[in-house]
Amino acid sequence: MIRATPLYFPDFSRSQYQPSPSGKDVPPVRPSLFGWIHEPSPEASLNTGIILCDSVGHSDTRYLHRKLAEHLTASGFTTLRFDYYGTGNSSGSDDEPGLVESWVNGINAAVDALTGPRDLSRVCLMGFRLGATLAIAAAAKRSDGAVSDLVLWGPLARGKTLSREIRMAQTLHYGKRRSEHSEATLLSRHFFGFLPVQSTLEDLEKLDATSIERQPARRAWLVQRGDQPIDAALIKRFEELNVAITLDSVPTDPCVPLHPNLPYIAPFAEKVKEWLQSDDQSNGIPVLYAGSAHVKAAHSATGQTLPAVPMSAAVRESTLVFSAEPYLFGILSEPASPNASKTGQAVLFLTSGTSHHIGPGRLYVAASRDLAAMGHTAFRFDLSGIGDSPASGENNEGLRLPKDAVMQVRLAMDALTRERGIQQFTLCGLCSGARLAFAVALADDRVIDIQMINPPSFQGQRQNYHLLVQLRHVLGNAGKWHRAFKGGVYSKLAKRELRAFLAAGRAFLSGGLSRLTQKSISRVSRNDAGSAGSTVLIGDTASDAAGQGTTTDASELRSQLLRLYKRGVKPLIIYSGKDRGISYFNHFVKKTAEELELPVLMYPEADHLFSEPHRELLLTLIAKYLRPAVVSQPGQSLKHSAQSTGARPGSGIHAALRDRAAAAVQATTSSRPSDRSLGMAKPG
16 A cells, blocks of 8 residues: 655745735745655565656646556655646746756755655656656756666757747647737747746757766666657767666657556556666666556545645645545645735635646646735645546546536535635636536535636536537638648648547437437537527536436526525626637527626637636636625525625626726736627626
């Protein structure tokens, strides 16, 4: 049995004074790096530590690396995985200067955190893509020889390779419209998960593993990705520094989202063990592919928290394990000062699909810390089988929202009531997380507000409606067909997308016709056609996760919105331009939203994830549209209490929040809300 424990450890390479609210300097806040330590039982331990060095920005691989850490630890290794400075749950922001150097220093800080309290005989750095390059640089900086071995999966010999990929991705995304955008607009987390500001790109281009001056380790296992060979210059430099090299190859890349139970993980962990224990360096060790064994980790006990760690002068964070079965983990952001104003409510950020608690482009981390600095309590957490919450029972690992997602969100609310005495909650979710927020609000009266960002629907639904809309959009796009068959570097990408949607269409036609009549299909496939009672397959979130949809029409959805309205809950609904949920909204929600005066905003230039330059706008809207906590008197309904606070159910957003949001909109002229397609009046 292995044990997994979250930890914070200091990053001594960075510290800075931050202004206090009074304008005076406060003592420096020492940045902290967040990670997980996976430890084997004493009798199974090999007395060897492995540190996983992720490829920066690929947040979707979090659960994949968790599974890899579990398998490595099951083989007897003490394994540490962590977030670099400015990424994940660690301190800092990805728009700061000097990030690349901080990432390198962070690996050495992880080595110290792993070896400090443990008497390990050897330490191995295992890096992936850019993480492999950073691992080489970090090991070469050490003069104590603490790193004995390197496992490098698809290493980039030079950082300029990634810099070039970023610029190519920008060109592909914007195409001819590139000249219409400023350089700041083009620098988006959308492509690689971190913000490649100019200083970071310049530092990446200076990163060169072929020019290191000190032997990074005694041995290195270089794993080739598919048909992409290891750079000959890197191999030559290792040979010059007397690094014993083992070459190998695998047919896949761990830096892209993959199912964490792919068959190579367990055999790869075993081969790492075999390689580290081998004295013969002359022969390469082949990576085998067989069925993946199931590994069960013992995690921290329910209710266990780490001491709060300051993230800035105004914000502190702590971990919280709030359920043992299923095991559920989250990060709590709170005002740093115990005397800071508390708002009496907590904001819960709900994951979307298989995205974990950090959020796309670190959105939920930024929003949580912004809210905590304003005096709010914010909680971001993983549902079972996603991110850092392992699957349990019938929930699948990293594939979909768990069947009992509503119950798990309510467990998070119970935990905050138990740990912090909080009784009222606002739920914020993107995409399917927004849909989950709606379902939880219907099930629990403690929810006083919900913020729905690009909801694909308002109830868990089998994907028939959206599949038809997407099929029409993708297969009817002449440009995609042209790119697919003209050849060139992007032809494979276009062909892959078209094949995926054709396969989805065949699956729908083979299975969907048994559940929908031809009349229903023709009705929902039109963008705004049909009556208010048009039928689409919809079910609650739990049954949707299990694939058991039920039938709900617009009249039932209207009754659900009315139930929330009578409680004083008026969902804030935000859509980006051309989002697939807009047609659903127009078809099923628009009329009721107008009747109840729900706050509905649309930003035509924003993408689904509100990437730059619209990210700051979304963060502003999340904070400024946050409803004040409700103080109800005995015998007084929530609706009347809401009216007494100024957040009247029939008046939309109150004036102060409306004015601040309008100022944020004004600051980004290309992001002015447009409500023509929604038929809604602009706020203010």
